[in-house]
Amino acid sequence: MTDVLIVGAGPAGIRAAETLAAAGVKPVVVDEAERGGGQIYRRPPDGFSRPGRKLYGSEAGKAADLHRVFDALVAEGRVRHLPRSSVLGLYRGQAQVLGPDGVESLHHDRLILATGASDRLAPVPGWQSAGVYSLGAAQIALKSQGVAIGRRVVLAGTGPLLTLVAAQYRAAGASVEAVLDTAGLSTQLAGGLRMAAARPRVTARGLAMRARLGGTYRAGVRLDGIDAGAEGELELSWRDGRGGAHRTACDAVAMGWHLRSETALADLAGVPFDWSDTWAQWLPRADEMGRAGGGVYLAGDGLSILGADGAEIAGRLAAIACLADLGLSAPDPLRDLRRMRRMRRFADGIARAFPWPARAVRALPDEAVLCRCEGITAGELRAALPGSGQDANRAKSVTRVGMGRCQGRFCQLAGAEIMAGACGVGPERMGRLRAQPPVRPASIEALAEPRGS
Amino acid sequence: MSRFVRLAEQERPTVRFRFDGEDLSALVGDTVLTAVLCARDHLRPAEFGSERRAGFCLMGACQDCWLWQEGGARLRACTTPVAEGMRLRSTAPMSWPERSE
Ligand code: FES
Numbered sequence: 144m145t146d147v148l149i150v151g152a153g154p155a156g157i158r159a160a161e162t163l164a165a166a167g168v169k170p171v172v173v174d175e176a177e178r179g180g181g182q183i184y185r186r187p188p189d190g191f192s193r194p195g196r197k198l199y200g201s202e203a204g205k206a207a208d209l210h211r212v213f214d215a216l217v218a219e220g221r222v223r224h225l226p227r228s229s230v231l232g233l234y235r236g237q238a239q240v241l242g243p244d245g246v247e248s249l250h251h252d253r254l255i256l257a258t259g260a261s262d263r264l265a266p267v268p269g270w271q272s273a274g275v276y277s278l279g280a281a282q283i284a285l286k287s288q289g290v291a292i293g294r295r296v297v298l299a300g301t302g303p304l305l306t307l308v309a310a311q312y313r314a315a316g317a318s319v320e321a322v323l324d325t326a327g328l329s330t331q332l333a334g335g336l337r338m339a340a341a342r343p344r345v346t347a348r349g350l351a352m353r354a355r356l357g358g359t360y361r362a363g364v365r366l367d368g369i370d371a372g373a374e375g376e377l378e379l380s381w382r383d384g385r386g387g388a389h390r391t392a393c394d395a396v397a398m399g400w401h402l403r404s405e406t407a408l409a410d411l412a413g414v415p416f417d418w419s420d421t422w423a424q425w426l427p428r429a430d431e432m433g434r435a436g437g438g439v440y441l442a443g444d445g446l447s448i449l450g451a452d453g454a455e456i457a458g459r460l461a462a463i464a465c466l467a468d469l470g471l472s473a474p475d476p477l478r479d480l481r482r483m484r485r486m487r488r489f490a491d492g493i494a495r496a497f498p499w500p501a502r503a504v505r506a507l508p509d510e511a512v513l514c515r516c517e518g519i520t521a522g523e524l525r526a527a528l529p530g531s532g533q534d535a536n537r538a539k540s541v542t543r544v545g546m547g548r549c550q551g552r553f554c555q556l557a558g559a560e561i562m563a564g565a566c567g568v569g570p571e572r573m574g575r576l577r578a579q580p581p582v583r584p585a586s587i588e589a590l591a592e593p594r595g596s
Numbered sequence: 597m598s599r600f601v602r603l604a605e606q607e608r609p610t611v612r613f614r615f616d617g618e619d620l621s622a623l624v625g626d627t628v629l630t631a632v633l634c635a636r637d638h639l640r641p642a643e644f645g646s647e648r649r650a651g652f653c654l655m656g657a658c659q660d661c662w663l664w665q666e667g668g669a670r671l672r673a674c675t676t677p678v679a680e681g682m683r684l685r686s687t688a689p690m691s692w693p694e695r696s697e
Binding site: 261280285515 | 597599605624626627634637642644648653658659660
């Protein structure tokens with residue numbers, strides 16, 4: 144029987160597994176969490192009691208359905224689930240999987256990558272301070288631990304998550320001091336019209352959520368810096384749309400500029416990439432079904448950032464493509480393909496409404512830390528340009544930007560933007576940082592003594 | 597001072613653990629990161645700067661939140677559940693690296 148490996152048990156991975164199982168194929172699903180659901184429909188640990196309505200809001204029904212489907216597949220033995228496990232590397236049809244008991248090598252004929260996305264981060268001077276988090280982190284803290292990241296929280300950046308986290312924090316009783324959106328209202332309007340044309344109800348829900356934030360929400364701001372005091376307190380300096388300077392005292396800041404696809408495994412699997420101007424990032428290349436060639440399929444936010452609803456559809460499509468390529472009978476994808484096009488138009492509107500802050504990143508002061516892992520500054524990267532040339536990979540070996548423990552996840556887009564700014568060209572000209580195994584840290588022991596060896 | 601504030605799910609049983617030689621308590625189901633930051637404003641000193649660190653992504657992606665156990669093993673605080681009797685440190689014990697996990 145053919146071995147199909149699915150990486151990720153979020154909306155895309157679950158729907159892919161379900162579709163394969165319905166056709167009689169039993170896939171292996173590797174996921175870093177204890178229980179399936181992914182980031183957006185992440186489940187709290189055992190012993191937590193908040194109902195789905197509290198955790199997932201208007202999406203509670205979808206979350207419950209995905210959880211039920213996945214748990215049933217696992218319980219009935221139609222899917223082999225490897226929880227708390229990460230794929231470290233891919234090589235010639237083998238995946239090195241690090242789980243609670245060490246590293247296991249898994250053979251696969253077909254690979255479906257549903258690796259999701261994480262926050263797209265732009266550095267702000269002082270962002271290396273304790274108490275500064277990603278927006279995703281702020282949400283995880285509340286959803287899966289029942290805690291707020293601070294007593295007085297500032298949320299900054301742009302994207303749907305900014306408004307959503309603000310609304311969730313307020314609903315939970317946290318004190319949100321300010322919600323600072325770097326996207327101006329006219330930019331948001333231009334993208335918002337496309338969003339509304341594609342998915343009017345979802346867009347209206349977002350607007351209503353935003354309206355309830357009232358005066359704490361400010362659009363078109365510039366973030367100048369974060370100062371940390373001796374007692375762990377923070378102060379965020381920012382400018383409003385008219386240039387007026389403000390300082391907001393707080394003890395936690397969460398920031399993010401929409402999302403960045405998690406593509407390291409696609410890279411290791413040999414999938415080609417293209418620069419996307421709309422998304423201001425490199426995205427893997429695949430056909431409409433998610434077929435990337437060589438037995439590799441991509442689905443969900445790790446392919447293109449369509450959100451949870453789009454990910455469910457993409458997961459089904461990738462599995463259908465996989466089944467068809469195996470010569471097995473597969474459901475008709477036509478309806479899903481049509482819905483997918485609508486999701487793409489909506490996502491395209493989001494990308495335009497909440498853009499990457501290229502200008503602010505290019506203007507980052509020399510002394511600002513760019514690489515949080517190793518404290519490397521924007522100035523160090525600029526100073527290395529004569530040696531590195533317009534090449535992100537060379538700049539990485541010269542300055543170590545992108546080489547730290549996060550493996551460039553949170554600095555590579557900003558790094559390329561800073562280099563491009565200094566050269567007066569677009570960031571795509573810097574090339575793409577290549578992913579290196581292991582894509583998650585693993586001890587030498589775990590790698591040296593694979594299980595069963 | 598603590599960094600994090602508990603807003604919900606406070607009916608869980610208590611867990612006791614040690615952090616830098618001090619006895620602290622947390623709740624069953626807390627990650628090590630939650631457990632420490634509900635009592636402290638940071639996890640550890642930064643190794644490449646003068647600031648302190650308190651995690652960043654909370655999803656196992658940034659590796660900002662590694663702590664030490666007194667025995668010498670390291671753990672990623674945001675993905676490791678706190679357990680009764682854990683003995684944790686913000687910096688490496690003298691004898692490292694004995695063993696890493
Ligand atoms: S906070 Fe990022 S890995 Fe733990």
